[in-house]
Amino acid sequence: MTQPPRGSAAPPPGPAVPGPPAAPPRSAPVPAQRPGGAPAAPPPPRRRTAFAEGVDRLRAAAVTEPGRLRIIGALLAVLVVAFGAVTAWQMNERAAAADDVLSRSQPLSSAAAGIYRSLAEANTAASSGFLAGGQETEDSRTRYDKGIRAAAEGLVTAAANSEPKSPAARTIGELNRLLPEYKGLVERARTYNRQGFPVGGAYLRYANEKMQKEMLPAAEDLYTKENQRLSADYGDAEPYPWAAIALGLVLLAALAWAQHRHYRRTNRVLNHGLVAATAASAIVLVWLVVGHGVARAHLTDSYEHGVRSLNALNEARIASLKARGNENLTLVSRGAETTKADGRTYDSYDLAFGKNMDALGTALAEAGRLADDKAGAQPVAAANRDMTEWKKRHASAREQDENGNYQQALDLVIGGDGATAECFDGVDAALATALGHEKAEFERAAGDGLDAMGYLPQGAGVLAALGAAGALIGIGRRLSEYR
Amino acid sequence: MRPGADAAVRWEGVPVGAVPGKGGVRMRAQRLRTGLRGWGGVGAMALACALAVLAALLLPMVHSHGADGARPDDGGRGAAHGSRARAAQECTDPEKQTLAPSGDDGPTIDEIRSRKGGKRKLVVGVDQNSYRWGYRDPNSGGDARLEGFDIDLAHRIAKDVLGDADAVQFKAIPTDQRIPAIQDGRVDMVVRTMTINCDRLQDVAFSAPYFRTGQQVLAPKSSKITGYDRSLAGTEICTAAGSTALSTLEQDQKDGKLPEGVDLRTTVPNQLDCLVRLQLGEVDAVVTDGALAASQAAQDPTVELKGDAFTTEYYGVAMKKDADDLVRRVNRVLEQWRADRAGGWQHSYDRWLSETMDDAAKSLPPTPQYLRGS
Structure with missing residues (x-):
């Protein structure tokens, strides 16, 4: 502001001294009495390039005040438009990324977790059905059907939102191929079970192998990929729009300088057009900084309290499903699969069950730490209580099985009152509640973030157009004084 | 002969590589030692050759003994299967x-x-x-x-x-x-x-x-397989890992008694899993004990036992x-x-x-x- 008009942008070439408003042209090689008018066809001996001619004309214009005013006006207008455009572009990108977080990548990450969960649920239900004998219970059949249906629906959603030929699309295709195969095996198992043939059990083992070795790893892979995409979208939405901010500051400085120059030359304090341009630019800049800052805070909040909680809860739910599946398989296999560790022989499925329960404990502890309100913490605490009870009941079921009381062990696992099935259902229901709550939290925070950026690109565009018009009008008014 | 010769070379190779000594008496002593070892190597090679020749002479006898038991429609003493490695220990009639x-x-x-x-x-x-x-x-x-x-x-x-x-x-x-x-x-x-x-x-x-039983072939009724014979050429056969069926088939394949192109790669934890593979068309036939093959056939009316048992085994x-x-x-x-x-x-x-x-x-x-x- 205190900067002297000399030595700033668009330096006047030669000994141009800021003189009175009407400075007559001096030492002009080309007649330029009518600046901006039609070129007066200079008679040079040789034709010169258009660029060289343009530079000459500009140099000629720069020595007259109207010429300088024209240049200043043009530069200001260009700066305002550029500021508006860069702001709109950068904020549009961030808003799109935030929108992706809210309406695409997070739902897809949830959908992938859902696919995994549904598959594991169906498989666990199928093995429970087998444990119960040929006549499946209504409950296990419903669960199996629900799992398969949810997995199929989840795959359709995931397929619709994946980019063609991407790794995620390939994984989805693979799962789409395996699901009917798996279902076919389970159907055969059911048929043979009903006829009383043990080959039904063999089919179920084969189906389980397909699920454990091919489908669940693929679903886990999909979940990992979708989570990476979610992180990438967050990464695109959160960085400050530095280019727009810097351009805005340069623009404000230029406007200030132009007004200061105006004041020095005319003693007039306010040029309405320039003031309007300054106001518009300042509004855009403030809107930009505050809007993005608020959006960023909301997005960070949605990540810290939404996504991280959701991830922990999804992990807990998957761990509990895996644990339930392994608990069932311990009984289905009757000690057929063993693993050696530290010189001791363990039942492979029971060993896996222990690991799954540890994972469940860790994920629940994490979810409890992340839960930031009572509505979020309560279901996690309930899941924790059920898990503790589950471990206790599981231990007594194992003891029965170790003592050869298979039937009692079976009753303790898939029976009614006092069976581990109750605890598993409790954990699952509590986690579903917690997931619902955290999902709402996430949507609220991410939605607020998106709203904070809403209309910013459009607003920046409109205000920039107004600002550019203001600058041109302001300069035009001064210019008209030379006519 | 190859394995014996290889062993001798490897055995000899180690001390030769270790020769670079310091000199003087030690070096001479070392050279003497390596010289002796060299002779030892030659001796080992000779021994290996002799053993290999002996084995080559003995093997056909063992084989012919096994072949007697393995001939289809025999139903005789086939229990010597898988026992060739310990033939020297005179295990007959286990x-x-x-x-x-x-x-x-x-x-x-x-x-x-x-x-x-x-x-x-x-x-x-x-x-x-x-x-x-x-x-x-x-x-x-x-x-x-x-x-x-x-x-x-x-x-x-x-x-x-x-x-x-x-x-x-x-x-x-x-x-x-x-x-x-x-x-x-x-x-x-x-x-x-x-x-x-x-x-x-x-x-x-x-x-x-x-209980007395014997290995038998199980295949779909519509299959061209007729038993444990040439009709198995180019088929995939399922067996249980660690079963006598698998060891018998592997030995017969080694001895060239199985027809060309029989694929034994499908092994499963339990013989019943073979029926699953057979029904899904992943294999062409199952080989298992006749008693178990019969229990598989009982669960699926479209498969049947093909031919008679080609070994005799006791549970x-x-x-x-x-x-x-x-x-x-x-x-x-x-x-x-x-x-x-x-x-x-x-x-x-x-x-x-x-x-x-x-x-x-x-x-x-x-x-x-x-x-x-x-």
């Missing part, structure tokens, strides 16, 4: 290598009886997937009890040892885990359609035989190698079981197997002989 029956207690039986509370049970390794041998009826309405021919025998042994037929803990064991389970002490015995053979006798002790109860008292005790139980007309061998056969197998006389093993001294 089903007779067991101890005479006795009701005396010993350390193994005392240990089982000393188990406390809920653990006072005989731990028996069984199969839960062999239809009518050891399986859980899926339609038992939530009743998880295992049943079948093998299970009857296990209950009978438990009644004799612990006085309670239900004092048994059944552990399901995959085919290739039967021997490790006994050796690790995870089970007291294995009653699981387990063939007595010379290889296994190295690791476990067997009771007297309680026995497997126990720890040093559990002499238990072996004698089980042999006494088996004697009583055979003699018991009301609830014994014949009764169990009629109940479980007569539907799927034709003639009990073919399955009843000959009167046991007890040739093992101690």
Whole structure:
């Protein structure tokens, strides 16, 4: 502001001294009495390039005040438009990324977790059905059907939102191929079970192998990929729009300088057009900084309290499903699969069950730490209580099985009152509640973030157009004084 | 000859590489030593050659012996299968290598009886997937009890040892885990359609035989396969990992007795899994014991046994190698079981197997002989 008009942008070439408003042209090689008018066809001996001619004309214009005013006006207008455009572009990108977080990548990450969960649920239900004998219970059949249906629906959603030929699309295709195969095996198992043939059990083992070795790893892979995409979208939405901010500051400085120059030359304090341009630019800049800052805070909040909680809860739910599946398989296999560790022989499925329960404990502890309100913490605490009870009941079921009381062990696992099935259902229901709550939290925070950026690109565009018009009008008014 | 020569070269190569010594007397001594070693190498090579020639001369004899037993439609002494590696140990008639029956207690039986509370049970390794041998009826309405021919025998042994037929803990064991389970002490015995053979006798002790069977081919009725013969050319055959079927087929393939292009790569934990593979069209045929093949055919009317059994095998109860008292005790139980007309061998056969197998006389093993001294 205190900067002297000399030595700033668009330096006047030669000994141009800021003189009175009407400075007559001096030492002009080309007649330029009518600046901006039609070129007066200079008679040079040789034709010169258009660029060289343009530079000459500009140099000629720069020595007259109207010429300088024209240049200043043009530069200001260009700066305002550029500021508006860069702001709109950068904020549009961030808003799109935030929108992706809210309406695409997070739902897809949830959908992938859902696919995994549904598959594991169906498989666990199928093995429970087998444990119960040929006549499946209504409950296990419903669960199996629900799992398969949810997995199929989840795959359709995931397929619709994946980019063609991407790794995620390939994984989805693979799962789409395996699901009917798996279902076919389970159907055969059911048929043979009903006829009383043990080959039904063999089919179920084969189906389980397909699920454990091919489908669940693929679903886990999909979940990992979708989570990476979610992180990438967050990464695109959160960085400050530095280019727009810097351009805005340069623009404000230029406007200030132009007004200061105006004041020095005319003693007039306010040029309405320039003031309007300054106001518009300042509004855009403030809107930009505050809007993005608020959006960023909301997005960070949605990540810290939404996504991280959701991830922990999804992990807990998957761990509990895996644990339930392994608990069932311990009984289905009757000690057929063993693993050696530290010189001791363990039942492979029971060993896996222990690991799954540890994972469940860790994920629940994490979810409890992340839960930031009572509505979020309560279901996690309930899941924790059920898990503790589950471990206790599981231990007594194992003891029965170790003592050869298979039937009692079976009753303790898939029976009614006092069976581990109750605890598993409790954990699952509590986690579903917690997931619902955290999902709402996430949507609220991410939605607020998106709203904070809403209309910013459009607003920046409109205000920039107004600002550019203001600058041109302001300069035009001064210019008209030379006519 | 190649393996012997290779071994000699490798054996010789090490000291030569270590020669760079410091000089003087030591170096001369070293050279002398390497010189001797060099001769040692030549000697080893000569020995290897001699052994290889000897083996080459002996092998055809062993083979021809095996071939006798393996010829289809023979039904004779095929039990020498898989025993070639130990031919030198003169293992013939492995089903007779067991101890005479006795009701005396010993350390193994005392240990089982000393188990406390809920653990006072005989731990028996069984199969839960062999239809009518050891399986859980899926339609038992939530009743998880295992049943079948093998299970009857296990209950009978438990009644004799612990006085309670239900004092048994059944552990399901995959085919290739039967021997490790006994050796690790995870089970007291294995009653699981387990063939007595010379290889296994190295690791476990067997009771007297309680059932006679032989390897047979199972294939879809519509298949062109006619039995264990040339019609198997270019087919994929499924076997259970660690089964006598697999070792027999591998040996026959090595000996060039299997037709061209037979693919044995599909092995499964349990013979019943082979029926799944067969139904899904992943393999063309299954080779397993005739008794088990019959139980597979009983579950699927579109498959059948092709040709006759091409080996003769005997099922026995497997126990720890040093559990002499238990072996004698089980042999006494088996004697009583055979003699018991009301609830014994014949009764169990009629109940479980007569539907799927034709003639009990073919399955009843000959009167046991007890040739093992101690």
